[in-house]
Amino acid sequence: MKARYRKLIVLRNIFFVTFLLLSGVLLSAEVTIPIPEIKRGHYRYQNSDLEYKISKSDCSVSFDNSSNFGPVRDQDGVGFCWAFAGADLYGEYLCQLDRKYCGKNISVLSGMLAGKNNWKYGIDTQGDGGHILDILEGFMLTGALCEEKYWELPSMDSFFCTLFNKDKKCFRDRMFKIFTQMRNELEKSNNLLECRNKPEKLFEFISEINSLIEHRDISDEVILDFVRENNFEALSKMILVPIDCLKNNINVLDEFGPSAAYDFQVFDVLFYERDFQTDFSRPYKSEPNSRKVNEVIKGFQAGGSVAITYCSKELLKKYPFSNSLKTDHSNLLADNCGNHASVLTGVRWNDKKNRCEVKLRNSWGSGSPLSGWMDAQRVLNTVYKINYMSKKK
Amino acid sequence: MADLVDDKGMFRLFFIYSFLLITFAALGQEVLGRKIYYTRDLKSQITFRESMGVRFFGANGSMAENVIKEVSQIDGKINFSFDGRNPVVILCQLYDGKHDFAFLDNGDQVPVCGYKDKSFFISWDLFESKV
Numbered sequence: 001m002k003a004r005y006r007k008l009i010v011l012r013n014i015f016f017v018t019f020l021l022l023s024g025v026l027l028s029a030e031v032t033i034p035i036p037e038i039k040r041g042h043y044r045y046q047n048s049d050l051e052y053k054i055s056k057s058d059c060s061v062s063f064d065n066s067s068n069f070g071p072v073r074d075q076d077g078v079g080f081c082w083a084f085a086g087a088d089l090y091g092e093y094l095c096q097l098d099r100k101y102c103g104k105n106i107s108v109l110s111g112m113l114a115g116k117n118n119w120k121y122g123i124d125t126q127g128d129g130g131h132i133l134d135i136l137e138g139f140m141l142t143g144a145l146c147e148e149k150y151w152e153l154p155s156m157d158s159f160f161c162t163l164f165n166k167d168k169k170c171f172r173d174r175m176f177k178i179f180t181q182m183r184n185e186l187e188k189s190n191n192l193l194e195c196r197n198k199p200e201k202l203f204e205f206i207s208e209i210n211s212l213i214e215h216r217d218i219s220d221e222v223i224l225d226f227v228r229e230n231n232f233e234a235l236s237k238m239i240l241v242p243i244d245c246l247k248n249n250i251n252v253l254d255e256f257g258p259s260a261a262y263d264f265q266v267f268d269v270l271f272y273e274r275d276f277q278t279d280f281s282r283p284y285k286s287e288p289n290s291r292k293v294n295e296v297i298k299g300f301q302a303g304g305s306v307a308i309t310y311c312s313k314e315l316l317k318k319y320p321f322s323n324s325l326k327t328d329h330s331n332l333l334a335d336n337c338g339n340h341a342s343v344l345t346g347v348r349w350n351d352k353k354n355r356c357e358v359k360l361r362n363s364w365g366s367g368s369p370l371s372g373w374m375d376a377q378r379v380l381n382t383v384y385k386i387n388y389m390s391k392k393k
Numbered sequence: 394m395a396d397l398v399d400d401k402g403m404f405r406l407f408f409i410y411s412f413l414l415i416t417f418a419a420l421g422q423e424v425l426g427r428k429i430y431y432t433r434d435l436k437s438q439i440t441f442r443e444s445m446g447v448r449f450f451g452a453n454g455s456m457a458e459n460v461i462k463e464v465s466q467i468d469g470k471i472n473f474s475f476d477g478r479n480p481v482v483i484l485c486q487l488y489d490g491k492h493d494f495a496f497l498d499n500g501d502q503v504p505v506c507g508y509k510d511k512s513f514f515i516s517w518d519l520f521e522s523k524v
Contacts, residue, residue, distance in 0.1 A: 071500030077482040077492060316480065319520060364479045365494055366501040367517030 054377050056349055058290045059356030063300040064346035066359060068095045070105035074365035076153065080108060084363035085307040085341040085387075086135030087111040090145070092304050093264070093389055097256050105148035110245055111135045132307045132341055132387045136266045139252075146245040267302075269295045269386045292380045293356060296347055299388030305361075306344045309385040313338030315370055315378065337382070347376065429503055429515075430496045439495060447519050451512025460488045460506075461514055465522065479504065481516035492516070 069092060075084055087106040094101035112135065139145055253261040271287040299306035314337060346359030356376035362368050431437045441448035445465040449457045464471075471487070482492040485506035490513075494502040507513035 071497075072502060074494045074502040074504050075479055076494075077478050077486070079478050081478075312480075364481070365504040365517070366497055367503060367515065367521075369517075369521060 052289050052377060052381055054289050054293050054356040054380070056354075056356075058293050059297075059347065059349045059376065061297050061300070062346075062348040063297075064348070064359060065092065065300075065305045066345040066361065068092045068102050068305070069343075069345060069361060070103055070148065072361070072366050072371070073105060073108075073148070073153075073363050075108075075363040078153075080112065080153070081341040081363055082132050082309075083108045083112045083135055085343050086132045086139075087148075088343045088361065089132070089305060089307055089387070089389060090136055090139045094250065094252070096303060097252075097260055101250075106250075107146050107148045107151040107245060108153050109151050110145045110241065111139060132309070133266055133268045136387070136389060145250050145252075146248050147250070150248050151242050151245040263392050264389050265392050267299065267386075267388050267390060271384045271386075289377055289380045292383055292386070293347070293376055295386055296344060296358065296380075299344075299386065299390075300347060302388055302390035304389050305346075307341060307387040308344055308379070308383045309339065309341045309387075310379065311337030311382040311384070312340035312370060314382045319369070342370070344379075346373070348373075428498055430498070433496050433500065435496065435498060441515070446522050447514050449512060449514035451508075451510065455512035456508035456510050457490075457506070457512035457514045460490070460508075461519060461522070464488070464519060481506070481520050484520060485516055 069088060073084060075081055087108045087110075090111065091101065091104065091106040094106070095103075271292060296306050296308075316338070342363065343361040344358045345361045346357075348357050348359075349355075350357050350373075353375075357373045358376045358379055359373050360371050360379065362371045364370065429439045429441070431439060439450055441450055443449070444458050444461045447461045449455070449461060451457045479492075481504050485492045485504075488506070490506035490508055492504065493507055493513075494504050497503055504516040505513045506516045506519070
């Protein structure tokens with residue numbers, strides 16, 4: 001063997017040993033345990049009823065829109081899943097209008113404010129359900145929205161806030177307090193304009209609102225107008241929306257024109273017989289999954305992703321912490337089934353598993369077992385409503 | 394082995410070895426690269442320890458580690474009711490913790506459950522620990 005190759009081999013060995021030593025030093029200095037793979041596919045739905053099957057012919061498409069969306073969010077201890085799903089769908093719509101919005105999250109709170117009818121913040125954070133349809137229509141009609149970074153939903157319990165005393169993390173607690181206080185004041189204000197009340201009461205109220213607004217430049221006359229009109233939503237918007245969100249407001253009408261703001265429709269496809277929102281005891285009739293997946297595919301073919309409303313408890317029942325209550329498939333909505341909303345960002349046929357799959361984007365933070373590619377049959381068994389947006393034809 | 398190959402083969406072997414080393418190094422970085430941070434600006438990284446397959450931050454015998462051990466000793470299901478809210482928030486509250494979230498390097502929020510002694514664990518790790 002020639003000398004130059006010996007040198008080459010010696011050099012290579014030195015490089016190899018150095019690399020190993022360096023790797024060892026680096027890894028021992030900072031051990032970061034990777035996020036584990038989520039275990040999937042160990043659970044199979046036991047119902048053998050044929051109507052739940054999804055055949056290859058029902059699912060012979062492939063969509064994956066997940067790159068349209070921003071980072072995975074955590075809805076915390078509030079039931080705003082519908083607002084997260086709605087804001088995600090509308091964010092994707094903006095992404096389709098202009099690529100600069102792709103991969104960015106839309107503020108859930110700005111969406112809730114847009115969906116006026118469901119603005120319940122500060123009143124009841126336990127039973128704070130709402131409709132995806134309303135939030136999408138709210139965005140469409142009011143165009144009041146901004147990116148998540150300008151109006152976040154910080155943690156409710158604020159552990160890190162306590163730990164580091166960072167004001168931003170504490171914002172939500174502060175807002176909760178302010179909003180509840182303001183709501184109480186406004187409820188009292190219904191009588192403020194009646195003749196039997198002394199004018200001082202009204203001035204007290206205006207003064208109270210002004211103290212809540214702090215940094216805003218809103219005249220007493222403007223507040224009085226809101227009181228006269230009993231326009232709680234408009235007043236709450238002026239008070240609650242952070243200035244950053246107002247300054248960076250995405251005005252769809254101005255930016256993309258009337259057609260972008262008005263020429264689309266929101267589909268609300270129900271898989272139950274009657275309005276469970278008004279009466280939970282009404283009978284629920286399950287639809288075949290073949291029809292559900294057909295509707296989901298229609299949504300993807302319309303150009304965007306699809307929001308689903310479903311029973312999350314059923315999908316989590318293999319976990320040791322889950323409630324063992326069995327879901328009654330003859331009446332999914334008869335009992336609390338862990339009503340939840342998420343977005344399907346993809347659908348495909350998996351040849352290896354010989355199963356249809358859907359890609360779930362959840363608002364339970366990273367690591368949730370209900371996320372990523374999942375068995376479509378298993379997911380759709382529990383779905384009772386889907387929503388998607390489509391341009392009017 | 395060097396005697397068994399000709400000059401060209403030596404060169405090839407050298408480059409193949411080097412390529413493999415670099416590839417493994419890159420893969421290693423990819424796998425270990427899912428770092429978790431306290432804040433969205435990714436300035437302060439959290440270094441976790443592990444107990445019973447659950448990542449936690451804190452000393453030995455910290456409140457977070459004690460909860461992990463307590464849960465690991467429970468036989469059977471722990472029933473709690475949830476209604477679409479994030480289940481790990483309810484789980485965290487069940488064990489007297491406070492919910493918050495940290496961040497992955499891509500901005501994804503990672504739910505954690507924290508305690509008075511400043512220890513905390515990754516909530517979904519605990520949720521999945523007994524499967």
